[in-house]
Amino acid sequence: xxxxxxxQNDVEIQWCPGCPNFGILTALKRAFVDLQLEPHQVCLVSGxxxxxxxxxxxxxxxxxxxxxxxIPVALGIHAANPTLTTVVTTGEGDxxxxxxxxxxxxxxxxxxxxxxxxxxxxxxxxxxxGSPTTPVGEVRSLQVHGVEMTPLNMPAVAxxxxxxxxxxxxxxxxxxxxxxxxxxxxxxxxSLVEVIQPCITWGPHPVSWYKERLRPxxxxxxxxxxxxxxxxxxxxxxxxxxxxxxxxxxxxLFGHRFRSAVGNEPLGRLGFPENDVVRSLLDKxxxx
Amino acid sequence: MLDCTLVIAGSAGxxxxxxxxxxxxxxxxxxxxxxxxxxxxxxxxxxxxxYTIRVRQDPCNAPTWEADILLCLNQGAYEKAAGRxxxxxxxxxEEPYDKAAMVVPFKAMAQERLGRVIYAxxxxxxxxxxxxxxxxDALEEVLGREFAAKGLEVVEANRQAARLxxxxxxxxxxxxxxxxxxxxxxxxYLVTGNEALPMGAVRAGCRFIxxxxxxxxxxVITFLAKRSEELGIFCEQAEDEIGAINMALGASFAGxxxxxxxxxxxxxxxxxxxxxxxxxxxxxxxxxAQRPGPATGLPTRTAQGDLLFxxxxxxxxxxxxxxxxxxxxxxxxxxxxxxxxxxxxxxxVIVLSDQFLADSRFTITDFEMDRSRPESFLADPExxxxxxxxxxxxxxxxxxxxxxMSHHLVTADSDEHDEWGHITEDLAETVPxxxxxxxxxAQHLCRAMKPPEAYRVEDAREVFxxxxxxxxxxLEAVDRLRKEAVPVGILHWTExxxxxxxxxxxxxRLWTVENNATAQLASLLGQGLGLRIDxxxxxxxGLPLTARYIRRAYxxxx
Numbered sequence: 001x002x003x004x005x006x007x008q009n010d011v012e013i014q015w016c017p018g019c020p021n022f023g024i025l026t027a028l029k030r031a032f033v034d035l036q037l038e039p040h041q042v043c044l045v046s047g048x049x050x051x052x053x054x055x056x057x058x059x060x061x062x063x064x065x066x067x068x069x070x071i072p073v074a075l076g077i078h079a080a081n082p083t084l085t086t087v088v089t090t091g092e093g094d095x096x097x098x099x100x101x102x103x104x105x106x107x108x109x110x111x112x113x114x115x116x117x118x119x120x121x122x123x124x125x126x127x128x129x130g131s132p133t134t135p136v137g138e139v140r141s142l143q144v145h146g147v148e149m150t151p152l153n154m155p156a157v158a159x160x161x162x163x164x165x166x167x168x169x170x171x172x173x174x175x176x177x178x179x180x181x182x183x184x185x186x187x188x189x190x191s192l193v194e195v196i197q198p199c200i201t202w203g204p205h206p207v208s209w210y211k212e213r214l215r216p217x218x219x220x221x222x223x224x225x226x227x228x229x230x231x232x233x234x235x236x237x238x239x240x241x242x243x244x245x246x247x248x249x250x251x252x253l254f255g256h257r258f259r260s261a262v263g264n265e266p267l268g269r270l271g272f273p274e275n276d277v278v279r280s281l282l283d284k285x286x287x288x
Numbered sequence: 289m290l291d292c293t294l295v296i297a298g299s300a301g302x303x304x305x306x307x308x309x310x311x312x313x314x315x316x317x318x319x320x321x322x323x324x325x326x327x328x329x330x331x332x333x334x335x336x337x338x339y340t341i342r343v344r345q346d347p348c349n350a351p352t353w354e355a356d357i358l359l360c361l362n363q364g365a366y367e368k369a370a371g372r373x374x375x376x377x378x379x380x381x382e383e384p385y386d387k388a389a390m391v392v393p394f395k396a397m398a399q400e401r402l403g404r405v406i407y408a409x410x411x412x413x414x415x416x417x418x419x420x421x422x423x424x425d426a427l428e429e430v431l432g433r434e435f436a437a438k439g440l441e442v443v444e445a446n447r448q449a450a451r452l453x454x455x456x457x458x459x460x461x462x463x464x465x466x467x468x469x470x471x472x473x474x475x476x477y478l479v480t481g482n483e484a485l486p487m488g489a490v491r492a493g494c495r496f497i498x499x500x501x502x503x504x505x506x507x508v509i510t511f512l513a514k515r516s517e518e519l520g521i522f523c524e525q526a527e528d529e530i531g532a533i534n535m536a537l538g539a540s541f542a543g544x545x546x547x548x549x550x551x552x553x554x555x556x557x558x559x560x561x562x563x564x565x566x567x568x569x570x571x572x573x574x575x576x577a578q579r580p581g582p583a584t585g586l587p588t589r590t591a592q593g594d595l596l597f598x599x600x601x602x603x604x605x606x607x608x609x610x611x612x613x614x615x616x617x618x619x620x621x622x623x624x625x626x627x628x629x630x631x632x633x634x635x636x637v638i639v640l641s642d643q644f645l646a647d648s649r650f651t652i653t654d655f656e657m658d659r660s661r662p663e664s665f666l667a668d669p670e671x672x673x674x675x676x677x678x679x680x681x682x683x684x685x686x687x688x689x690x691x692x693m694s695h696h697l698v699t700a701d702s703d704e705h706d707e708w709g710h711i712t713e714d715l716a717e718t719v720p721x722x723x724x725x726x727x728x729x730a731q732h733l734c735r736a737m738k739p740p741e742a743y744r745v746e747d748a749r750e751v752f753x754x755x756x757x758x759x760x761x762x763l764e765a766v767d768r769l770r771k772e773a774v775p776v777g778i779l780h781w782t783e784x785x786x787x788x789x790x791x792x793x794x795x796x797r798l799w800t801v802e803n804n805a806t807a808q809l810a811s812l813l814g815q816g817l818g819l820r821i822d823x824x825x826x827x828x829x830g831l832p833l834t835a836r837y838i839r840r841a842y843x844x845x846x
Contacts, residue, residue, distance in 0.1 A: 011710050040695045045538070048702070056701075056710050061691035063541055063700040064711075065534065066564050072498075072531040076538020076546065077691075079522045080496060084542065084692045102534075105527040261517035267495035268543025268690050270520050272662045277519070278491045282655050285479040287316035 006039055007032055009059040015050060020171030020197045020207060024118060025057055027174040028089070031181035032060075035085070043084045045074040047099060050125050051091035051118035051197075068098025071106050071115065078111050079255055081266040085185060086113040092194075093123050096132040096152050103154070106190055107161035111254035114184045114191040117154070118171070120199040128202035135239070138204060155194055156233040159226060159246045164189025166229065166246040170214055171197040172207050176242070183244065189253060196242070210240070217243035224249075292467060293352040294341045294416060297369035298361030301333040303409035306434075307359070308339035310413045312478060312649060313430045318422065319472030321347040323760075325648040327831060330503070330587040336368040343420075343469070347476070349615055349650040350760035351832045356467075357419055359412060360385060361394075378419055378465060380412075380457065390419075390464070392456045398449065407449040414453025419461055421468040424454055477616075477652040481645035481757070482507030484616030485575055488623025489547060490519055493662040494573075496539035496546040498524040498532040503587050504643040505549040505577035529554035533561030537570050541700050543690035545627050545662075547573040552581045552594050559601045562636045566606030566726070568700040569678070569686065571630035571637075573623070578642040580830050589830030590643035592756055592803035596811060598638045599785045605723070607633060607730035609737070610785035612640040612756035617652045618782060619645065624660035629736065631665045633729045634688060640784070642803070644832040645757035669694030676707040680721055684728030730786065737788040740779040744770065745793045748777030750846070752838075753821065754801040755781040755809050762801050764835035769842065776842075781809065787816035799823040799842075803833050 007029040015021045032042055042060040046052035048067035055062035061084070065073045070088045078086045088095070095103055095117050103115070121138070123129040128141035130149075137146040158166045165187040169177035177195060184191035196214075198207045215237055222228055229246035232238060262270075294311070298304040308324060316322045323342040329335035342352050358373045359380045360366040366385040373379055381389040392415045394408040410431065417426045427450040435443045486508050489497070499509040513523040522544070526532035532548045540546040550558060555576045565572045576598055580591040598610050609629050613619035619641065626637040667687035669675070675696035679686045686707075691698040699709025704719055712718045744766060745751055754762045759780050769776045777793065792798065798821045800810045805828035810821040825841040827833050 014711070038695075039697055040692060043542070043691050053711070059697065061698050062709075063538065063568070064709075065537070065568070065700070065702050066560055069530065069534040069561075069564075072526065072534035073538035073541070075524070075531075076496065076498070076535035076540070076544075077542040078538075079524065079535070080539040080542035080544040080546075081690075081692050101527055102531050105531070255522065258517055258522055262520050266543055266690075266692065267520070267522060267539065268693065270495060272493040272664075273490055273519070275657070278487065278657060281487050281490060281515075282477065282657065285477045285483060287313065287319075287476055287478055 005029060005033070007059050009057065011056050013057050014053060016201050018200055020200070021050060021054070021118060023171040023174040024116070024177065024195055024197065025054055027169070027177035027181055028116070029058055030174070030178045031185065034178065034182050035185055037085055041085055043077055043086050044089055045070045045077065045086060046089045047094040049091040049094045051089055052094055054089040068094055068102070070094065071099055071102040074113055075106065075109065075111055075254065078113050080268065082112065082255070082259060082264055083266065087185065088113065088115040090115065090117055092117055092119045092121070092133045093131045096154050100132070104157070107158060107163055109254040110164060110189045110251060112188050114181070114193065116181065117192065117194045118197040119194050120197045120203060122199045122202050124199050124202055153233060153238070155192065155245060156230060158192045159229045159233065162248040162251065163192050163246065164248040165191035167244045168194045168196065168242045170210070170242055171195050172211060180244065187247070189248060189251070196240070213237065213240045214242050215240045217241060217245060223247045290343070290345050292343045292356045292420070293354060294343070294357040294359070295355035295369060295372055296339045296359045297336065297365035299334050299365065300328065300331055300337055302361045304337060304339045304361065307409050307413045307416070308341060310410070310427060310430050310434060311416055312341050314417065314422070314427050315341070315343050315469065316476055316478040316651065317430060318426065318469060319474040320469065321345060321476060321651040322478055323349045323351070323648065323650060325351045325644060325832060328588050336364050338369055345472070347651040347653060348760065348764060350764040351648070351834050353834050353836060357416065359416060361412070378461065380415055380419060390457070390460050392453060392460070394453065397452055397456070401452055402445055402449055407445060410446045410449035411453035414450030415457035417450065418454040418457030419465050421465060423471065424451065477655065478649050479616045479652060480507070480647060480649050481613070481616050481619050481641055482647065483511060484619040485623055485639070485641060486511040488620035489627070490521070491620065491657065491660060491662065492624040492627035493545050494521060494547055494627060495544035496522045496536060497548065498526045498535035499549045500526050500529045500532050500554055502551045502554045504579055504646040505551050505575060505641070507646060508549040508575055529557040530561065533558040533572065533574065536572050537561060537565055537568070540572050541570045541691070543693065545631070547575065549575040549577065551577050551579050552597070553584065555594065555597070555601070560603070562608065563602035563604055563606070564702050565636035566602055566604065566608060567702050569634035569726070570700055571634050573626045573630050573637050573639065575639045575641055577646050578640060580828065586830045588643065590803060590832050591828065591830065592642060592758070592808070593805070593828070595640065595755070595784065595808040598640055599812060601638070606726050607635050607733050608785070609635060609637045609733060610640060611637065612782055612784055613645065614757060614759035614780065614782050615645070616650045617655055620655055621660045622782065624662060628663045629733070632663070632685070633733050634685060635729065635733070640756055642757055666690065669696050672696060677709045678705060678707045678722065680707060680725050683732050684725045734786040734788070737786055738783045739788040739790050740781040743778040743780065745777030745779065745796070747775055748793055748796050749775040750777070750799065751793055751796045752776060752778045752799050752801045753781070753809055753813065754778060755784060758801065758803055758833045761833045761835050761838060765838035768835055768839050784812065787812070790817060797823060799825060801825045801833065801838055804828050
């Protein structure tokens with residue numbers, strides 16, 4: 001065990017050897033160190049899939065829940081304890097497919113948490129079916145004549161919903177990804193970091209194929225310009241755009257009204273209500 | 289003995305709920321024991337609905353069908369409800385629908401005397417107060433409270449409307465109406481299940497609720513949302529029921545006592561979350577307010593059709609508890625019990641309500657609040673040097689900590705896991721050990737469950753087995769049958785799963801009495817206690833069981 005890395009644990013990693021997921025794991029650990037967080041201050045939340053196994057490989061609190069359900073679990077955790085750094089680690093099948101509805105409404109709620117989506121354009125743990133982001137025409141194990149549905153462009157959806165922070169990284173570039181993750185966690189509101197994560201076992205293209213096509217955001221891109229952000233994402237090769245794409249307008253955070261009245265105390269520390277509180281509720285129903 | 293039933297019939301939007309509530313509040317404030325129940329269509333305007341008020345001197349929280357007094361606000365209401373009027377009962381109506389009707393033209397009076405037809409409801413409420421022989425100012429106080437937010441002018445106009453209605457009815461029925469409701473001493477609570485359940489949750493220390501609106505459960509989260517900041521309870525309307533239960537599980541994991549509420553269809557969506565609670569051992573309380581199914585069924589009607597669904601909800605094998613309160617007082621205490629059981633055994637606990645319990649107003653003499661207290665079962669982080677969330681223990685309950693509250697790391701895993709909460713496929717040791725650990729909790733849970741309440745079973749030759757919110761009707765039916773010298777008793781379950789051991793009276797014939805079509809309690813007792821019960825009194829038309837219905841069904845089948 002590396003004594004310098006408080007987030008290092010000794011759990012056997014089940015990913016395929018050489019999987020770009022390792023790069024995401026490295027980036028996340030380094031981001032937490034950069035953010036000067038300690039393991040007990042972090043809570044990772046995931047659903048099911050290869051990406052969703054990530055919390056097991058990092059020393060911190062975690063809730064590895066059901067397929068598609070990471071976001072509502074994370075919302076509950078965040079509502080109960082806003083002082084925890086809550087990060088969802090998920091794949092596009094988990095988060096855009098099975099749990100798409102939860103993500104859409106998470107943009108509306110704008111909780112102060114980060115969602116990291118490992119996008120490998122394939123269902124890897126179930127051996128190669130099409131995913132919500134598989135490009136039209138690419139063959140998958142269930143789409144033997146090529147995928148017919150158009151892929152979801154979730155970063156664009158995030159921009160449309162004025163997501164607080166929308167970025168895309170590349171799993172094979174953990175340095176850059178780490179920087180994006182640090183910014184994402186620091187940014188108040190819902191941060192979506194989509195990560196291009198080529199599947200080296202089932203995917204049709206090698207890592208180099210993606211690397212050659214990456215399109216870092218132009219140096220003069222203004223991430224507060226919504227139209228510019230959409231133009232990048234909707235333009236040709238928009239799926240390969242990497243970097244900080246959009247920063248949303250400042251708007252109220254999930255639970256702000258409740259928290260401004262009650263304070264930031266974890267709900268578990270509020271204790272049990274006094275007898276008088278309950279009695280005065282009951283007494284409203286006593287005839288007089 | 290005074291026992292008067294008043295039925296108000298009208299379309300949605302005509303204000304029968306306001307009339308009913310004002311009158312019920314006034315009668316309660318006069319010291320009477322009031323019970324009300326409603327049956328209504330799933331629409332916001334139109335249709336034909338009824339609001340029934342039963343008034344007595346001593347509480348009897350059981351629904352009645354036949355009306356001593358029937359108020360009809362329109363022709364269709366009369367056509368639907370006229371059959372409920374007892375021989376010699378009083379029909380009060382907007383127009384002369386039949387020749388015996390006592391006509392008080394509420395709408396015309398409101399328009400002519402007060403300039404606005406909106407006061408017709410209060411005129412009708414005043415007329416009912418007149419028919420009941422209440423005092424002329426009986427509604428004044430209640431109207432003052434009801435309309436306080438709308439200003440003094442509106443309060444005064446409503447009081448005037450009530451007096452107009454009162455005088456019109458009083459003049460018309462001075463000789464025909466035998467009733468008299470002078471003010472009595474005594475003070476009761478008048479409360480619905482959907483008010484008592486959230487108050488119980490408050491008592492239990494609930495700090496988080498997420499739910500998707502679904503009749504008849506919605507009142508629970510509405511009650512808490514109105515008082516969210518004052519009570520320190522985080523309330524969230526979820527995007528769907530799957531989101532709702534997963535949010536509750538997240539909040540619970542992070543240290544908040546958490547719950548969700550729904551009805552059958554939403555509960556179906558929550559089922560994977562119940563299994564998740566079972567596997568992750570994260571406590572959660574689910575209120576399932578039943579309505580008739582399958583599918584959308586009858587959204588605004590009542591049923592006890594989800595008992596077996598609740599007991600069996602969730603894939604895989606894991607312990608859970610199912611409770612079914614009998615009335616609002618019981619609902620208050622059962623919520624505290626539900627949260628305590630959920631925390632103690634780290635399991636999902638389902639509280640079965642139904643439309644009848646949710647919407648009916650019951651008279652409660654005393655809540656005896658102090659009988660239930662929230663208990664904490666969290667471990668002390670200081671006492672643990674190494675922390676394993678799923679540590680194997682004798683009783684199967686692992687010390688539970690909350691993330692972020694200490695340096696110990698807390699995990700939850702929906703995969704089969706080791707003691708640390710990490711995924712395992714060690715079929716030789718870890719997997720069977722974890723399954724056995726969770727199921728050990730079931731044995732201890734079983735010992736904590738309470739047997740059914742027994743009523744007049746000592747000398748009973750017939751025993752009615754019933755459960756949940758039908759208790760009032762079954763009790764009244766048994767008292768009536770006893771008066772006819774039928775030796776009947778009751779075993780009434782409010783803690784349904786796991787089943788505590790029960791002693792049945794020797795030689796008595798067993799029946800189940802249920803608001804469903806397939807005698808689900810009988811199946812459950814067969815499964816849990818190896819018992820065979822093949823006599824049933826069942827009702828599954830969306831209406832609540834009444835004493836009259838039970839008595840009649842008993843005589844038909846005995």
